[in-house]
Amino acid sequence: MPPLPSKTVVERLLDGLDIALRLVLALMVFGIFGVLFAQVLCRYVFSLPLYWSEELAKYLMIYVTTIGAAVAYRNYAHPYLMIVTSALSGSRLRVYDLILRIPVFIFFCVFAYVGWRYAVSNEWMTTPGLQISFFWPFFAVPLGAVCVLCYLVLDTANILVWGRSWLMPPDADPLLDATEFPA
DSSP: OOOOOOOOHHHHHHHHHHHHHHHHHHHHHHHHHHHHHHHHHHHHTSSOOOTTHHHHHHHHHHHHHHHHHHHHHHTTOSOOOHHHHHHOOHHHHHHHHHHHHHHHHHHHHHHHHHHHHHHHHTTTSBOTTTOOBTHHHHTHHHHHHHHHHHHHHHHHHHHHHHSOOSSSOTTOOOSOOGGGSOO
16 A cells, blocks of 8 residues: 555644644533532532532533534544445545535534524623623534534545545545546
């Protein structure tokens, strides 16, 4: 097997985004653990419950979910029709994948827009425990959608310009090969 070619600029950007989001996820999960551990310790050992801890843990979990969805998209971990993908190969699989990206792109654009509008329209309210604007908990939705869109746009550019994707082998040709489709 020939050696893998070096990574493209887009692949390095995708890897950097992936590392950054995984680091943020790890910090948030550790933060959830820390806050809930402190809550249990304060409540049962010191009899001084932290009134804001459950709320912070809940909001961190929302961010973990939305950003985690983006990382899952990057790792192709969301469900898809394996019966279709297993029946396709080569450029047919790439064309199928590129076509499926169109509704995903539209969905996450709408999701980001609606999430942003919802966050902005509720920024005047404050959370009961933390006393922060409800904008911040609701901001997780458009943030996660934009993260998915970043992965989607960068990987699509990588497919169209360099013919590579985390889904495809590195030497695959992204363009439709007419010899694979007999007339």
